[in-house]
Amino acid sequence: MTSDNEQMSQGRRLLDEGQRLLAQGDRVGAAQVLARARDERDTMLAAHALIESHGLVGSFANIMGLDCTISAQDDIFGFFAGHPSSRNPLRDYLADGWRTLSELMLLLEAVDRPLLKTSRVLEFASGHGRFTRHLVKALGAQRVVVSDVVPGAVEFSRGTFGVAGFQSASIPEEVRWPGQYELVFVLSLFSHLPCSTWGRWLKALYGGAVAPGGLLVFSTHGAKAAAFDCVALDDEGFFFAPSSESHAIDGQEYGTTFTTEAFVRQRIEEACGAQSLVHSAPVHFWNHQDAYVLRKAAS
Template structure:
């Protein structure tokens, strides 16, 4: 099966996938590698072929060079975002590289406030999704120090079963979330950039409660520059919301696209009953797009 290319139609892609599956059952790893590599090059069969290559550790599996578990959930909205993006010529590579970039940006952010990531005794990744970032975090900290939480049951199950981390379900209402414990670092990537005004401050208060005394809450927002790029106008409070997002699993009225300026976030901080201290506000920190906030619970 030498000389295979990605230039074939859906029917041919399905044939390569079937040939790869049959070769795996027959124990013929070289034939499986050739067929599944071809199937991985076509959008229709890309993810299924990729996951088969990862599970069987075939030559060319992404885990060979990424160094982490590289299975991807078929329900992963972020992977689908890359797969459908016009600038992404290699969605799998872009997906894994983006998770690693997030880890690098988080490590630099925590270093800037003298709280190195590797010193975190416990870490909660909240609104964790299907593991785009989690798999890299596990490589840095070990699964025993990482906990995930998401409102989508399949996302939590995937992280537990595939990435080996403990996890628990979140809830639509912040008041309904029960914390199993408090954590040294609570990381909330791109949740507040999706929240409606009615729940924005409530989620902030609830997440501060998940942080152990002296620990950190790190979260991101669409700030002033993101609003300018999107050509949206913030209201008098410094806020804007539109009921649309990349997620297909959550009601857009509860998880849309939100923009907030510094004044809005600081005002929500001032409303908190518990003592908190902003250690850093870093505009355009994550993905050169979302602002980062580092808050210490006194």
């Protein structure tokens, strides 16, 4: 008969040993063992959590100077962890957020609105903080507000990063905006919306969340992404498939979307006025998603 210990995976044995060493006060030994457990797929996130929460040698927080806690419910981390090209999902996930910060800063410099001089930022569709942690390092938690529709996501970011936050809604017109913001950043939401809500979300965000004189920045899957995935767009320049990396949102509400620049510009004109578009940058985020910057007229 096989014992429970024999059935236990290598990662589980290492994780248990690391916890035992922590209980004994042996931080050096625990760091070494937990680093090995972090290399095993089945115990990667649990070992990472112990290393980060105890501030052990080898923690990402010691390297990056920010909170590197990752939620077990984070679908984006799950995407990295399950992707065959990712040899180090923890590093790739955290580096991806840092790259996004640099790309947002470059985009805002192009319209002469530096991020570091921005008084209040709403990160909409913020998930479990892949980008939020980096935004907090740049601005401080007091200048950052987050919102997401996924249950528990906002609570995680509020508790982990100290930001303010509010629950979003599945229906754009039902969101209750607690305020307006100098910058509203919407990364990779419009690359997932069906046609029935695409323009409505644009109108709701621009009209309800952006302060007079403020900016709305959002990204889309454009021509390069469509060509890469061999997607044929319809006559309007639109394609939607009801599936994505998210397991928390219904695919009909949040799938995978591709749009032409002409489609995006038409929806901007309808929802916000053509004059609101002040800058666009093809394949700006991750060398894959197009970026658009809208400015709301000052009152």
